[in-house]
Amino acid sequence: MSLKVYNVLTRTKQDFVPLTPGVVKMYACGITVSGDAHVGHAYQSVVFDVITRYLRYLGYDVKYVRNYTDVDDKIIANAARAGIDPIAFAEKYMHQTDAEMDALGNAHPTIMARATECIDDIINFVQRLIDSNHAYVSPFGDVYFKLDSFPFYGKLSHIKTDKNDSGVRKDTEPGKQNDLDFALWKSAKPGEIAWKSPWGMGRPGWHIECSAMNLKYLGEQIDIHGGGRDLIFPHHENEITQSESLTGKQFAKYWIHCGLVKINGQKMSKSLGNGILLKDVLAKYDADTIRFALLRNTYAADIDITDNLMPESRRHVYKMYSTLAALRGRDFSGADVAKTDEKIAEIRDAFEHAMDDNFNTLEVIAAAFGWFNFINTEMAKKSTEYDLARIADKIRELFGVLNILQHDPVEYIDNIKSGVLKQNGLSAADIDAYISERAVAKQNKDWAMADKIRAELLAKNIVLHDGPDGTTWDVNL
């Protein structure tokens, strides 16, 4: 099987065939740094991180460009409110977001582009659109794209502009020749941050920076352009319009959009103010847990972040690591090599089958429940024909594409455990003392006392396991 990708442009699932064999040029719209990153940004960044990793897993040479839009109306407004220079303001949130993306476990894109570092490219782009009669300068120093000049407007979003009731908002701004025209360059109001241009002091419009950065870093044509679904219109539609007007060539071959984040069933948006900040999630949960939660979903569907999503994900991840940790020190030297190889091949095929189907990480995780169940079952037997350590290594290798389960299992478990202990004011020695005390009670068949000790610890999220070799403890997540 080969990779199939749902292309929003054609509204079909298509075989993935890059423009140049073996090479993938991908651009995903990053963040306008007007404040703290939220879980929607986290979702989108993880989705495209995993797409990049899987393309590389398949052997493609991937060039992944991601941008920060670091100048726009909201940044200017928020910076003014904070009493900070907008450049410094944007920079602060850019660095903060970089650190959060690292903490989330995202690999660095090949290039992190910044709008303000591409002002010359943007001006050049706009000038070429003016020269080719696709744009015009208003009497007020703004530059607008002339929508009439591009006959394919709406090819991505299917918005129609020829009907009066099409629903497209028609801003009436002084200087616009047509209400549907959109700004490429905005003239500066007094005191606003601005750059020198042939049309006076001003700054880029919203959509142009992505077109200019694409051209600068990836060229006229790219394989994959991505972003959140909310960007399809008008942002991506306008990008296509600008870029294809300039080059006369198809801009992006595949358009990939991830779903949006809902919070307990309600759409998350800036206007509703119900956003969950990424930094708050990172303060409570580790990257494995967050990625597991986000990837246990098909990327194109909206993801509902319910109150129990993260806790449940943490339990699953913890259980997987527990299985991996339990394999430590086991001897599988007598295992059947051929049988083990067969199992490994089966796991790899299931993984690739799922990922080839439009990056179906949900299916990967569903299959993984079965793989871990298999290991647990075999481990519970007196003896097994399989080299479970090698099978586990393969699972971990495949999960590298999701960047989950990449920590040392024992260290991961210890970290989670010590976190719970700390929260409950306990130490491992305390628990050992309880267990010894309880062992005495058990020996005396003082079940009431034994149960009381067990209940006390459970109240502190410590659960005891009585086994043939004595009592062990674990955290109750």
Place this chain on the structure above:
RNA sequence: GGCCAGGUGGCAGAGUGGUUAUGCAGAGGACUGCAAAUCCUUGUAUGCCGGUUCGAUUCCGACCCUGGCCUCCA
């Protein structure tokens, strides 16, 4: 009004023209002093109405309903 997505078992949520999603919760069992963990077994579903078909949850059409976009948004 325009565009788009979707309606699946108690809940969440996939795939699939005829056969198991998966997870959580539930039931029974092994194990245990009783538990827990782990493992085994297990029940309930495809909005409504037509059509195509030997056969549709899966394709087509109508209807009902929900959600998103059409303002800044990943």
